[in-house]
Amino acid sequence: MLPVIALVGRPNVGKSTLFNLLTGTRDALVADQPGLTRDRQYGYGKLGAIPYLVVDTGGLVDDAQGVEQLMARQTLRAIEDADRVLFLVDARAGSTPSDHHIARNLRRLGKQVIVVANKAEGLDATSAAAEFYPLGLGDPQPISAVRGDGVRALMERALEDV
Numbered sequence: 001m002l003p004v005i006a007l008v009g010r011p012n013v014g015k016s017t018l019f020n021l022l023t024g025t026r027d028a029l030v031a032d033q034p035g036l037t038r039d040r041q042y043g044y045g046k047l048g049a050i051p052y053l054v055v056d057t058g059g060l061v062d063d064a065q066g067v068e069q070l071m072a073r074q075t076l077r078a079i080e081d082a083d084r085v086l087f088l089v090d091a092r093a094g095s096t097p098s099d100h101h102i103a104r105n106l107r108r109l110g111k112q113v114i115v116v117a118n119k120a121e122g123l124d125a126t127s128a129a130a131e132f133y134p135l136g137l138g139d140p141q142p143i144s145a146v147r148g149d150g151v152r153a154l155m156e157r158a159l160e161d162v
């Protein structure tokens with residue numbers, strides 16, 4: 001069975017950009033308009049000779065109605081099916097209340113999560129990552145999905161012991 005990697009996070013953090021980079025496609029819509037990815041998107045990625053399945057999600061919306069509604073059913077299913085969850089956050093924006101809501105839900109689901117501090121190009125990687133320690137999901141990994149910086153190291157970590 002292929003390892004399944006799910007990309008989650010609030011809109012506009014760069015999930016679809018990372019999906020396209022990992023899968024070498026333009027299948028996922030990338031846009032400045034938050035919430036454009038409406039359904040789960042599946043694609044194949046490879047780390048060296050190791051293939052994996054990557055799932056882009058668009059179901060996490062910043063909904064003031066309540067924490068439970070932050071997770072759309074499809075996204076929840078994608079997370080449940082995943083071996084690893086990459087929880088993307090925006091290193092330029094810093095951590096937001098939505099990030100904390102999502103983090104709380106992910107902790108509750110008990111999945112193996114890597115916090116990914118995206119958009120870190122041109123920032124000090126250590127402090128860009130440190131901003132997200134308080135999410136309580138371990139050591140954040142800085143990357144730039146548009147430039148590809150740090151993505152190999154991220155996927156090596158994600159595929160360790162799956």
Ligand code: GDP
Nearest residue numbers: 011012013014015016017030031119144145146
């Ligand atoms: P999604 O809503 O999480 O799927 O986010 P998208 O992949 O659609 O990206 C949202 C916006 O962030 C787009 O304008 C991307 O070009 C931009 N973006 C994605 N990754 C990076 C990055 O590493 N650095 C910067 N500066 N912008 C990025």
Ligand code: MG
Nearest residue numbers: 015016037058
């Ligand atoms: Mg998207």
